Amino acid sequence: MKKICIIGASGKLGQYMVQHALDRGYEVVAVCRAASVGKLERFKDRIAILPGATDDRRVVEQAVAGCDGVLTVLVPWGMQKYSTGTAQAVLDFAPPGARLVFSCGWHITRDGRDVYPLSIRAAVLIGGWLMRVLRIGEINDQVEAFRRIFSSSTRWTVVRGSNLEEGASQGLPVWSQHVGDAILASNITRRIDFAMFMVEALSNDELIQQAPAIVGCQTPSALTAASAT
Ligand SMILES: NC(=O)c1ccc[n+]([C@@H]2O[C@H](COP(=O)([O-])OP(=O)(O)OC[C@H]3O[C@@H](n4cnc5c(N)ncnc54)[C@H](OP(=O)(O)O)[C@@H]3O)[C@@H](O)[C@H]2O)c1
Numbered sequence: 001m002k003k004i005c006i007i008g009a010s011g012k013l014g015q016y017m018v019q020h021a022l023d024r025g026y027e028v029v030a031v032c033r034a035a036s037v038g039k040l041e042r043f044k045d046r047i048a049i050l051p052g053a054t055d056d057r058r059v060v061e062q063a064v065a066g067c068d069g070v071l072t073v074l075v076p077w078g079m080q081k082y083s084t085g086t087a088q089a090v091l092d093f094a095p096p097g098a099r100l101v102f103s104c105g106w107h108i109t110r111d112g113r114d115v116y117p118l119s120i121r122a123a124v125l126i127g128g129w130l131m132r133v134l135r136i137g138e139i140n141d142q143v144e145a146f147r148r149i150f151s152s153s154t155r156w157t158v159v160r161g162s163n164l165e166e167g168a169s170q171g172l173p174v175w176s177q178h179v180g181d182a183i184l185a186s187n188i189t190r191r192i193d194f195a196m197f198m199v200e201a202l203s204n205d206e207l208i209q210q211a212p213a214i215v216g217c218q219t220p221s222a223l224t225a226a227s228a229t
Pocket of ligand 1: 010
């Protein structure tokens with residue numbers, strides 16, 4: 001892994017991923033909306049920045065050229081199928097064999113075997129409805145983006161984040177196949193560690209074509225699972 005692209009680099013998760021990638025010595029190409037380039041000011045001498053919408057196929061094609069890995073922040077903003085456009089452009093233009101790592105929340109399911117607490121079902125139902133009515137975004141766009149990724153034959157990983165909080169790193173999150181597994185019960189991860197998991201996934205072949213649901217390694221449910229083993 002030498003050169004990587006980070007799509008959606010200017011958001012909170014994106015900026016942490018840029019830092020982790022630089023710490024590992026990777027050459028970084030960052031894509032973010034033109035209006036957000038200033039958020040990457042502190043990295044500007046160490047990364048290449050391509051301004052543009054993350055679903056702009058020409059921008060994505062240029063950004064991922066020659067990259068060994070691509071980290072993509074997928075969010076369902078707007079009503080123009082933004083997530084689907086971003087995911088499809090990455091799947092279409094990333095070099096063959098590149099590691100592709102995508103972010104989302106626990107609400108995305110690969111095989112329908114996740115067991116969600118009422119709080120998450122309500123949040124998705126009410127939040128999704130509100131987003132659609134206010135025309136802020138469409139959860140179904142994100143669902144379609146991940147359907148395409150799951151059915152792709154590329155070397156993808158979908159990292160499904162729990163609720164997030166800020167704070168110092170606690171270490172690499174632990175993960176499980178399905179929401180509802182006891183190890184995930186605490187449902188909280190430091191955002192900096194979510195980003196660490198994304199960057200680590202680039203070089204972890206065990207995660208190829210997996211959709212790990214993650215939780216902080218110092219949370220009560222993770223510690224209970226660790227002591228049981
Ligand atoms: N937040 C949570 O509690 C949570 C929980 C679980 C999983 N996740 C996952 O974590 C990832 C990012 O989370 P985050 O909390 O770091 O989010 P964030 O900082 O809000 O960043 C999200 C991305 O959305 C972009 N964005 C914001 N408004 C936009 C708009 N109107 N149109 C187009 N793009 C827009 C941002 O770009 P700009 O910098 O240009 O604004 C940024 O690249 C997502 O994949 C999300 O599903 C989040």
